Amino acid sequence: MSVLKRTLKVVDLFDCKNIEGKFTDLKDFPLLKSLKLSHCPNVIGDIREISEGDFPKLRKLQLSKGIIGGEGY
Numbered sequence: 456m457s458v459l460k461r462t463l464k465v466v467d468l469f470d471c472k473n474i475e476g477k478f479t480d481l482k483d484f485p486l487l488k489s490l491k492l493s494h495c496p497n498v499i500g501d502i503r504e505i506s507e508g509d510f511p512k513l514r515k516l517q518l519s520k521g522i523i524g525g526e527g528y
Contacts, residue, residue, distance in 0.1 A: 463484045474498060476499075478500040478518060489515040490518075500523070
């Protein structure tokens, strides 16, 4: 897992019903530039939980309906 934390830059998940958790857990990947979670109903969270230092390199963000602040808000 530590290798991914030092290298992962893009997460693009579409229609992933078997993936679950809080999207804010991905803030532990400091090089993440693009985070797209489309139609992932079991990924939850609240965009208001993001702090200033979270996702320091993020340039693209697309979130599912299950996330407050995501699609449809």
